[in-house]
Amino acid sequence: MDVRTERKRLLEAEDEDENLSGLLLEQDAYLSKVRNKNLYLATFASVLGPLSFGFVLGYSSPVIPQLTHNSDPRLLLDNDQASWFGSIVTVGAAVGGLLGGWMVEKIGRKLSLMFCSLPFVFGFTIIIAAQNVWMLYVGRLVTGLASGVTSLVVPLYISEMAHERVRGTLGSCVQLMVVLGIMGAYLAGLFIDWRWLAICCSVPPSLMMVCMCFMPETPRFLLSQGKRREAEEALRFLRGLDAPIQLECARIEDASEEQGSRFQIADLKDPGVYKPLVIGFMLMVFQQMTGINAIMFYAQNIFEQAHFKVNTSDLASVIVGVIQVIFTGVAVLIMDRAGRKVLLIISGVSMAISTTAFGIYFYLISRQHIPTSSSHAMLAASEAAHTDLAWLALASMAVFITGFALGWGPVPWLIMSEIFPIKVRGFASAVCVLTNWSMAFVVTKTFQYMMNFLTSAGTFWMFACMCVANVIFTIAFIPETKGKTLEQIEATFRGTSGP
Template identity: 75%
Template structure:
């Protein structure tokens, strides 16, 4: 849905000025805000607070009035009892906790340090600096490519494996950002402007196939249930913090180290992401949570 929203914004930019585009973009979050006012709390949260009656009402809202909510509440309570105590700082001594946490954080760092958000937000300006005449149309093409290949990634992810796709994705992104750096500077030749669109298309294709969706998927697979909430929150915080930093400093980097230097920096980060993937990230395809935990602890899984 995120990539569809980005494509919609690009298409809207072709039709209306930025003021009307901003107004139109405010409609979905406004509707979400209104709808969330009518959403109940999750049954698991309510049961953890001892509010069983409200949990049953929440389940009836979600499952329908005839759903066996008492039975499901009992199952949730049993699962919570088996889980035991909540996360504690001392849990970070466990390699089954700190190793996946470090991997999750680094996945989010590398995802944003590839420059994806800065590139998507400033796509039209980037194409203009690369002397591409139809910069607004090029942005729409980039958005469309991202939608298509994100859908492709969803289909092939379980077949190809997470690690393989991350490596292929990182290599494609490193090569394409390096190529874009060749034509992004002020001294770039206008007859090479086609390379700007081609390299950007390869970058977005690579990102959509791997480093776009897979870090979020891996994050949901590698954390033990006990720490999943806290660990996921830390990773999400890292992701959006890095997104803010990269996007906020993008124009400054373009001015200080030039356009070429900025994209070569992104290329080097993509190269590091490939090395990190090969050295540190285990393949999680087809593995149970217990097997993944055993991998991090260095023991044999079931």
């Protein structure tokens, strides 16, 4: 009896292997006929949203120094007002995440993208016309709302359009465009004042509105709405005339029918729903707890302590921005080769090492603190010691930014767009975006309290512990999604074989 059972099990395993091999051959044959030109065009149109989002994030850095030394008393910011001017974007973005989750289910991915260009332009228009500090706040809040919608919709739009061979590369372009927007705001802020910078920041969302008019809705959303003919037309546009798009259309349709049509709270008991939701939630928490905001906060001081000839904080920010762009670009190029999980592990280890080194740097600096009554000779000795340690801070910053850009910057947003079943994609993505922006606000506003309570060294060592925790979490719980269709990824969480 045992022999028969074992033989049956082996035969079933062989059949499963044959089915998998056949499926892979079928996918390779299909993808060999796919042409990506229009897919790239649609991706370009959609990532003008993250570019706009990057301009929003980068806008405050060059503008706050101008507004804190403003000749117009109605628009003069004190330190507390400047803090709110920078951080209120995260409040709007958290609300935008919830709004975006509702919009993508009700009106679709394409129309959500087109509509979110309006608050971008409207918000910057309010800033351009600002006559008091409250108008500045409202403008920032509205552009933050648009940023929250964009950070949810664009990854979904790209992941649902792209096929498995290029989905990682195209999905990583979201973060690349964000850091390009940040760097663009930093660079433009070196040469133009805050009103003209706001005008420049209005250009990308305006272009997005125009370009998206000519792009299709995602085939998966159309099929979820029962629009088979429109879905085939969208796939034909995205894959080229020679691709047998009926195969892909049927596969998506089968997966949608298997899941059911509408999300209900009872679905949270389904491992195919709650497992990816927990993973997405934790990815967003860990991304903000890596210490990225702290590193950016200290960038100017680190450059100054290293005695770089930096005349303004903006130039230091530009240098940091360039590093981010370069290594995010590297992540885009290798994402579909290296895989998501490997990049997250390498990134987490790099950041754990660099934040530990930052803690050592601040600990050694604090041990060399000289009282105010010290002699000039002792002060000079302390300054020399600070200079000798500056290399440690600079090296730590470079390693941290490189590591973050390679993994924990782009990958959480990419994985968020890949792991959720289509019927819960709007709800689950909204939870993740709300979590990310809420954590960003909490970390930003409590950072100074942490510095006072834990000291600078203790704060960075806490971030190092979080980076170690995110490496352990990645190894234990995050599946590799490289080279898999969205339907195969969903099947992984359900514990079944994918279509």
